Amino acid sequence: MRWSNYLLSTLREAPGDAEVVSHKLLARAGMLMKVAAGIYSFTPMGFRSLKKMIEIVREEMDRTGALEVDLPIAQPKELWVESGRWDRYMNDGILFHLEDRKATEFALAPTAEEAVTDMVRRSVTSWRQLPFNLYQIRTKFRDEIRPRFGLLRGREFLMKDAYSFDVDQKGLDAHYVKMEKAYRAIFERCGLEYALVQADSGAIGGSASEEFMVVADTGEDALVFSEDGQYGANVEKAITAPLPEPWAGEEEKPFGRADSPTPGIVSTEGQARHLGTTEDRITNTMLYEAIRSDETSFVCAIVIRGDLTINEVKLPKALGVAHVRLVPEERLPEISGCKPGFIGPIGLMAPKGQDEVPVYVDRTMENARNVFCGANEDGTHHSNLSVKRDLKVAGVLEVATARDGDPSPTGTGVLRIKRGIEVGHIFKLGTKYSEAMKCEVADPQQKMIPLTMGCYGLGIGRTVAAAVEQNHDDDGIIWPVPLAPYTVALLSLQRDKEVLEAAEKLYTDLKAAGVEVFWDDRDERPGVKFKDADLIGFPVRVVIGGKALAKGVGEVSTRREKKAEGIAPEKVVEVVKATLAGGARALAV
């Protein structure tokens, strides 16, 4: 392709609303344009990279035997009511929805469990028809509360979603492993540094789930890794080995009722300093409203060490409820009798409809003794609390957030925290949707059984953006060869007959050799062409200019290394092909 026949304009400066590198560079390179918050257009150049990604995913999915389908984006409300997700997503406010002229409601699908389950239940009646795995690559909609980071969190975005159907857990396990392998193949083909981590399964539901993360500082997710590489988890899910207990081996001292004044000091750090102790001896008591799936709720107290924070993703699961939220500050006095900072586990007053406020302690507090806790009176703490002696504990939970340096659950070494971009997520769904939507088949004993499902998402645009986050320098994008819009940029530096003829010949030869070449044949100065080629990030650059041509050579360089070598024109195609075959990391000469 020749630039003079293309629609492409680069920008010297990034749009002011672009925040992350991938958005800035894709916009400057003229590949991507923002149309509204979280909604983007791909230009011809940008769409080529997106299509490369689509094809890689499609090839690897097909290789596993998965079957491509096309499910609707506009889905009738009744399907979503059937699965129970309409209310849930509407409450969260993230469901794009609309009405047709008869006021029938539709959702713009954020995922397609309902649609695919509906397709399957209309198609199967016998266990003999299983197993299979259905996938699609289509636009998804999520009215994110806060879209941000360019393509990394859009409201309209391209996603591959796959749904496996089996008669039993064993079949699901096999599908899950197959998908994990396919995802590894996909991200490896894209040349991305990625990690597989344990994850929370979130609103989709189900049991096991793991996330594929591209490691990048701009990532929204915090990831926890053991130093030996044996353990990796999203911080939402991560556990630690038991922490060292500061009170280990101590005798229990007599409980000191309200004997420790902490006037006006609400921070754990300040209280520890004031009381002459360390933060791990200060107990924080947090009051949460736990909301069950049937919308009933109760207030409970969570007791945790002052140097730790409660993980609000782990908490509802530990309590066996659907949701938690902190009790609003203005309601605290009616339950505790004091302001935040002085709340403690002893003497809480149950709100209406509740006999008592159950007190749960984090695992790290189970054996705590000789620690301070709030006295439910402003400016006052109790001293020498011993959990087993002084508290009526409703349960011991594992709800602390893992920290950098905490001991690894693998038993050796400590945990380290890195940031990552979630590009894929695989779930073992189980029978959640098949039961709700009566997607059943007859087993060999003629018993009707709900199908066991898995679901597997992969963000197409997000992965392309993640590739840019991971592969760029000050001058622009450095496309991994498999995702490059064109693999070779051909630059003709002057417009005299010799240069143009030599470039024309190379252009023809490269195309004939099956190389995707983008020829910058514009009437621009050399510097402009160099800058634009670097910005767009073609992995290999071929330059035809008066200087080198006078010596009878063209120049070939890689975007990554930027060291140009003079190559005889008849050798250029060969060198380019060899360089691309090696991933364009270094010139193959």
Place this chain on the structure above:
RNA sequence: CGGGGCGUAGCGCAGUGGUAGCGCAGUUGCUUUGGGAGCAACAGGUCGGCGGUUCAAACCCGCCCGCCCCGACCA
């Protein structure tokens, strides 16, 4: 949804009540031609929208819309 900020030419920005500007990009001409050239001329604007105050509003006031950041929330 809470807090903060922004909205002026394609992009980046200046302009605090009195003729709407600058840089880049664009068009034409001349010169230039190996890392975002120079000179000259030109073109391009409902100053986010609506309403108000005023002799006069990009600027002051009100309402609305859009966008960004922090937080809460979240496949």
